Amino acid sequence: MSYELRPHTADVAVAATGATLGETFAAVADGLAAAMCDRIPETGERFSVTVRAEGLEALLFDYLDQLIYERDVRGVLPVANEATIREDDGEWVIEASARGVPLADVTARDVKAVTYSEMEVTETADGWQAYVVLDV
Amino acid sequence: MTTREFDGIQLERVREFVWEIQQEGDMRVPARVLASEALLEEIGDDRTLQQLKNATHLPGITGHALCMPDGHQGYGFPVGGVGATDVEDGCISPGSVGYDINCGVRMVKTNLTYDDVRGHEEELVDALFANVPSGLGGGGIVEGDIDTVEAVLERGVDWALEAGWAVEDDLTHCEDEGRRPDADPSAVSQKAKDRGKNQLGSLGSGNHFLEVQRVTDVYREDVADAYGLESDQIVVLIHCGSRGLGHQTCTDYLRKIEKQHGDLLAELPDKELAAAPAGSELAEEYYGAMCACINFAWVNRQLIMHRVRQVFERVFDRSWESMDMHLLYDVAHNIAKKEHHTVGVDPQGRPVGGGEAADREERELYVHRKGATRAFPAGHPEVPAAYRDVGQPIIIPGSMGAGSYVLRGGEASMDLTFGSTAHGAGRLMSRTQAKQEFWGETVQDELREGSQVYVKAQSGATVAEEAPGVYKDVDEVVRVSDALGIGDKVARTYPVCNIKG
Numbered sequence: 001m002s003y004e005l006r007p008h009t010a011d012v013a014v015a016a017t018g019a020t021l022g023e024t025f026a027a028v029a030d031g032l033a034a035a036m037c038d039r040i041p042e043t044g045e046r047f048s049v050t051v052r053a054e055g056l057e058a059l060l061f062d063y064l065d066q067l068i069y070e071r072d073v074r075g076v077l078p079v080a081n082e083a084t085i086r087e088d089d090g091e092w093v094i095e096a097s098a099r100g101v102p103l104a105d106v107t108a109r110d111v112k113a114v115t116y117s118e119m120e121v122t123e124t125a126d127g128w129q130a131y132v133v134l135d136v
Numbered sequence: 137m138t139t140r141e142f143d144g145i146q147l148e149r150v151r152e153f154v155w156e157i158q159q160e161g162d163m164r165v166p167a168r169v170l171a172s173e174a175l176l177e178e179i180g181d182d183r184t185l186q187q188l189k190n191a192t193h194l195p196g197i198t199g200h201a202l203c204m205p206d207g208h209q210g211y212g213f214p215v216g217g218v219g220a221t222d223v224e225d226g227c228i229s230p231g232s233v234g235y236d237i238n239c240g241v242r243m244v245k246t247n248l249t250y251d252d253v254r255g256h257e258e259e260l261v262d263a264l265f266a267n268v269p270s271g272l273g274g275g276g277i278v279e280g281d282i283d284t285v286e287a288v289l290e291r292g293v294d295w296a297l298e299a300g301w302a303v304e305d306d307l308t309h310c311e312d313e314g315r316r317p318d319a320d321p322s323a324v325s326q327k328a329k330d331r332g333k334n335q336l337g338s339l340g341s342g343n344h345f346l347e348v349q350r351v352t353d354v355y356r357e358d359v360a361d362a363y364g365l366e367s368d369q370i371v372v373l374i375h376c377g378s379r380g381l382g383h384q385t386c387t388d389y390l391r392k393i394e395k396q397h398g399d400l401l402a403e404l405p406d407k408e409l410a411a412a413p414a415g416s417e418l419a420e421e422y423y424g425a426m427c428a429c430i431n432f433a434w435v436n437r438q439l440i441m442h443r444v445r446q447v448f449e450r451v452f453d454r455s456w457e458s459m460d461m462h463l464l465y466d467v468a469h470n471i472a473k474k475e476h477h478t479v480g481v482d483p484q485g486r487p488v489g490g491g492e493a494a495d496r497e498e499r500e501l502y503v504h505r506k507g508a509t510r511a512f513p514a515g516h517p518e519v520p521a522a523y524r525d526v527g528q529p530i531i532i533p534g535s536m537g538a539g540s541y542v543l544r545g546g547e548a549s550m551d552l553t554f555g556s557t558a559h560g561a562g563r564l565m566s567r568t569q570a571k572q573e574f575w576g577e578t579v580q581d582e583l584r585e586g587s588q589v590y591v592k593a594q595s596g597a598t599v600a601e602e603a604p605g606v607y608k609d610v611d612e613v614v615r616v617s618d619a620l621g622i623g624d625k626v627a628r629t630y631p632v633c634n635i636k637g
Contacts, residue, residue, distance in 0.1 A: 007566035011211075036272065038597060054395070065387050072331040072380045075273050103273025107595045110272050110341040110637065112383040113235040116390070116407035117211030133211055135235045135383070136342045136567060 003031035006131075012111075013133045017124070022084040024121075024128040025060055025094060029067055029081035035134055037108040040079050044101040047074070052093050056121045059085070059092040060130060064114040067098065076100030077108055111136055142180030145189065153616050154552075156200075157185070163192040167201040170553070172616050175205050178564060178608055182209040184216075190405040191219050196226015196414060198479050198501055202553055204508050205616040206562030206608060210234070212408025215507035218556045223474055223500040227400075227411035228419045230393070230426070232504035234470035235386040237426055238433030239344075239377030241531040241559075242310070242466035243542065244441055246448070246459050248370040250350040253632060256451060260348060261590040261633040263447045268346055268440055270339035271594035271637035277337025277439045285329050285381075285432075288336065289321035292431030296438045306438060308520055310466040311510065314434045318474075320424025324381070325388045332381025332432060337439030341598055341637030344376040346440065347533075349540065349629035359526045359544050359626045363464055371629060372461075373540060374440050375533050377470065378433035385429050389422045414502070423502075426472060437466060464542070465520075465529035469559035472504045477554055503554045511545040511557040511623045519545070530623050532614060534561045536583055536591065537604025539630040541614050548621030557623035561610035567601040574600040583631075593636045602636065 001018035014031030018024030033040065049066050053059040067078045078098035085094045112135040120131040138149035147155040147169060155176060157167040167188045171179055179185065184207050191201040191213050198220050207216030212231035221227050253260065269275050278284065278301075287295045293314025296302040307313045339346060351369045354360045365371070378385075393410040394401055396418055401410050412419035441463065445456035452459065479501070480493020512519050512528040519528045527544035534540045538561065549555045565573070576596025583589040583604075593599045617623040 005568055007568040008209075012567050038595075058391070058394070062391070065384075068380075069327055069331060069384070071272075072334065075334075077272075108272040109595055109598055112340075112342075112380075113387050115211040115235075119407075135211070 001027040003027040003034070005031060005035060008133055011133055011136045013131060015131050017127065017129045019127040021128050022094070024130050025063060025085060026081040026083040026096065028060065028130050028132055029064065029078065029098065032064055032067060032111060032134060033077055033079045036111050037077055037106050040077070041101060041105050043105050044076060044099045046097050046099050049096045049098065050093065052091050054091060056092055057116070057119050059094055060119065060121055060132065061114055061116060063094050063096065064132065068111065068113065074100055075103050077103060077106055140176060140180070142185055145185045153620050157189060163189060164197050165192050165200055167192050169203040169207065170616060170620060171205045172612060175608065175612055175616065179203065179207050184209050184214045187212065187214040188217065190409060191217060191232065193404050194219060194221055194227055194229055194232070194409060194411055196222035198222055198499065199554065204556070204558040205613045206558040206560055208562045210506065212406045213504070213506050216558060216562060217506045218504065218508045218554055220477065220501040220503045220554045221414070223414055223502055226414045226502065228414065228422055228472060228502050229409055229411035229504060230386045230389045230422055231408040231410055232506055233386070233426060233472045234506045235383045236377035236470050237382035237386060237429040238468045239470040240433065240437065240466060240468035241373060241375045241533055242437050242441060243464040243531050244372040244444065244461055245364055245464050246370045246461050248459060249368045250370060250632070253348065253370055257590045257633055260451050261592045261635060263451055264346060264444065264633065265592040265635045267447050268339055268443055268635065269337065270635060271341050274338055276335050277443050280333040280336040282329065282333070284336070285333055286321050288432055288435045289324055289428035290319055291315060292319070292434050293438050296435050301442045302438050306463050309463040310434060311468055314438065316427035316430045318424060319427040319431050320421070321428045323421045323425035324385055324428050328381045328384035328388065331384050332379060335379040335381070337436060337443065338379060339376050339440065339637050340379055341594065343602060345634055345636040346444070347373045347631050348633040349373055349631055351627050352539065352630045353628040355625040355627065362523055362526045363529055363542065363626065365542065365627045370632070372444055373531065373533060374437050376436060376440070378429045379436060381432050382429040385425050389425065392418060430468065430471060434466065465531065467509050467531055469509045470506055472502050474500055475503045476500055477550065505556055507559045508556045509559045510555055511549040512555050513545045513547050513549055516545070530557060532558060532560055532610065534610030535604045535607040536589060536602065536631050536634055538607070538610045539628055541610065541625060542627045542629070543614065543617065543623035544626050546621040546624045549623065552620060553622050557617045558613050561607040561613060563606055564608050565606040570601045570603060570606045571597060574603040574605065576600040579603045589631045590633045598636055
């Protein structure tokens with residue numbers, strides 16, 4: 001799984017790929033962290049996040065939104081993201097975890113929010129790819 | 137008839153600096169771009185024009201969807217966009233306000249001159265950086281507990297006055313006197329309040345900043361006198377918004393609208409234009425929540441201003457009152473406000489765009505300004521009494537290289553732009569490209585050695601992303617605004633010290 005930060009006039013975009021949906025979403029989350037911070041130390045404890053949504057794009061939106069929330073209330077940068085995704089009774093569920101690097105340990109910039117702008121979640125020959133624009 | 141075309145979108149030159157995209161297909165109204173040829177080239181270079189066209193699909197949109205001279209691509213609605221929708225049978229659109237509800241600018245005056253500050257720049261920039269929280273996780277000037285947050289959401293700067301963080305004059309010189317009466321704190325989610333609690337009185341990052349400036353030019357003496365501005369005067373600019381509380385609120389409502397009004401959403405060309413029908417419960421809730429966030433942002437800027445006063449006291453060893461550190465004005469540039477405007481209507485009394493109006497009448501509209509500033513002219517009752525004879529002050533932050541401007545609301549603004557003008561210079565270069573072109577520490581060194589501008593930031597990457605070269609030419613933006621009569625030049629300022637997150 002991998003991610004890449006892509007240019008966008010005022011904000012920043014993340015393009016990610018993975019063998020599974022979960023890996024792909026986790027790669028986007030790693031991209032979110034990279035958009036906030038260039039050098040990430042090995043500190044911090046892991047925490048879990050579970051999110052349900054009505055569709056895949058909504059799930060990606062809500063998952064990243066939840067990570068931004070956790071960032072602000074725990075005071076940590078969510079890195080080394082892992083996730084699995086399944087369908088459950090007409091909804092999509094992501095069970096994820098991240099290592100929360102204390103913000104005091106890093107020089108990080110704010111990302112305000114996730115946007116739906118130009119969002120893509122598509123299946124490929126090798127797995128999945130996703131594209132998200134983040135509001136900086 | 138001069139026409140230009142960008143990616144299949146045609147614009148016709150209506151008159152100098154006014155370009156029109158004709159109404160066609162599913163567009164409800166035509167769109168207009170206010171720009172010189174040079175600025176139009178830049179606006180046509182990304183997805184701004186397509187987003188402007190998309191904005192014309194908003195239910196109840198009236199007149200024209202407008203793009204200011206500093207417009208650039210946003211998400212859904214372009215940054216630099218103004219869209220007015222009918223309060224009775226239109227809609228309200230969170231994405232057309234922006235995530236950073238009430239991102240805005242205030243300018244604080246002083247009676248210091250540049251000479252008073254020379255030699256103290258390092259001390260001043262260090263003291264400001266140490267005492268105004270910025271970046272991520274820096275906390276806030278005020279430890280927000282749940283009661284404080286509720287009070288701020290409800291009462292805006294009135295709370296700050298009671299709590300000793302403001303004086304009466306600060307309220308009378310702020311848009312809406314620093315308090316939106318329609319605020320509904322209960323419509324703001326717990327998640328948003330949790331985020332805002334730790335950020336009350338903080339700058340954030342990105343293009344937010346605090347800048348000590350000096351007035352370099354005065355263009356209209358009479359207006360500058362009314363504003364209390366003169367050449368060589370030191371002023372302070374504060375640019376920030378509603379922090380995580382506002383960002384979360386926009387996010388929450390985008391999702392709520394998506395779930396509840398999916399059918400309306402399906403008709404819009406972009407999910408980020410998500411709108412709640414006027415009169416619906418969700419529209420009322422969002423409006424109430426947005427007004428509460430607006431209050432939060434005003435308090436945020438008020439706290440920072442008051443802290444700046446305290447820092448100046450320490451550095452210059454006298455009271456802030458003796459340095460006349462009064463608020464010039466505070467303007468929001470991501471906001472939707474219920475305002476009355478005269479619009480063209482058809483024989484059935486429905487608002488129409490373009491030139492087919494049978495008559496003109498006053499309508500109440502939700503004027504959405506996303507990266508655009510209110511610009512009310514002289515005589516307008518909402519302009520503070522102190523400035524009513526000359527027009528509402530408008531503060532336009534430029535870049536660290538080009539400086540900023542103070543304008544006054546122009547005579548033509550109500551007719552042309554629902555009383556609006558630009559908000560800044562607009563970006564030219566993406567953040568990722570900026571980091572390839574510029575190195576933060578080099579930008580800082582060059583600004584200090586070349587221009588005596590002292591910059592202190594939490595991260596070098598932010599400085600690179602905010603380097604002067606990434607912004608459009610603010611002089612050109614202001615030239616167009618002035619020529620159109622929507623925002624007239626009053627004074628120009630140049631940076632002395634700048635802090636960012």
